[in-house]
Amino acid sequence: MKSEPEVYSIQDLERGGREGWEGVRNYQARNLMRDEMRVGDLVLFYHSNAKPPGVAGVSRICREAYTDDTQFDPESPYYDARADPKNPRWVRVDVEYVETFEDLVSLPTLKADPDLADMLVTQRGSRLSVQPVAKHHFRHVLGLAKAKTRA
DNA sequence: GCCAACGTTGGC
C-alpha cells in the first residue's frame, strides 16, 4: 500500500498504532481491498513521492473492508459527490503497525534486484496505490530490509 | 461503445 509520507507515513502509523486506510478512489485498488485483504494479511508500507520512494516498513490488516465515509463528507478532500449513501462505492480497511525498517528499501534498490524484476511496483508506470504482492516478493523485500539492518 | 480530452499519479 502506498502513501505519501507527507500525508501519512509509517511513523504516523507507529505513533497511532492503527489507522483507517481512507481515500482510495480507484476501482482496481478498491476491489483489491474489498476482495483480497483479510485480517492478519501483512502489508508492505510504501512511501511514494518521497526522496527516495520505497518500502518503509510493514503493517497488517486488522479490519476488513467497510464503508469509507469520507466519500460523503463535502469537507473531505476525498469527497465524492456521486457516491450514494444507500450504495457506497468506496471502502477502507484498517491497518495496524508492525515494524519500521531501519533503512527504507528504496525503489532503485527494488528495481536493481533481478529477483524483483516482475514485482508490480518495479514496473514502469506502476501507479496503482494498492497492489498485490507475491509471497516470494514479500519475503525477498523483508530479506533486503534485514540485510540492511544487520549492516 | 468509441475515443479524444482531460485529470491525476508519481518517478525522475
Place this chain on the structure above:
DNA sequence: GCCAACGTTGGC
C-alpha cells in the same frame, strides 16, 4: 517542473 502512464469523463 516535466512528462509518461493511465484512469475517467462525456460527446457522439
